[in-house]
Amino acid sequence: PPDKQKELREASVQLDxxxxxxxxxxxxxxxxxxxxxxxxxxxxxxxxxxxxxxGEEQKLSKLEAQMDQILAAKESR
Structure with a gap:
């Protein structure tokens, strides 16, 4: 497709x-x-x-869950 020509050229340069x-x-x-x-x-x-x-996404998800737990604990005090 015309809107993908730039990316295809870049891919062909990498392949070459x-x-x-x-x-x-x-x-x-x-x-x-x-x-x-x-x-x-x-x-x-x-x-x-x-x-x-x-792997990075999984680490971020774990950190986010930990932050949610900490914030929830602080709110319940």
Missing amino acids: AKMREIRGSGKVFGSERIAVMAALNLTYELMQSSMSSS
């Missing part, structure tokens, strides 16, 4: 950079294999980022 990095390592040969390795690496990074964010 990852493919160049893999190609430069000299460990993987062939465009298709390099593309698959780049996709795997980017997916892994995305999953790690998502898991980190999820």
Whole structure:
């Protein structure tokens, strides 16, 4: 879609950079294999980022619950 073109270009730049990095390592040969390795690496990074964010959200939820308990205790005094 036209409103997503900027994001798609940025994604293609990231993918190209990852493919160049893999190609430069000299460990993987062939465009298709390099593309698959780049996709795997980017997916892994995305999953790690998502898991980190999820963990942070859980910490914030716990802190919020603790704050609610403390405030409720103070109000009942």
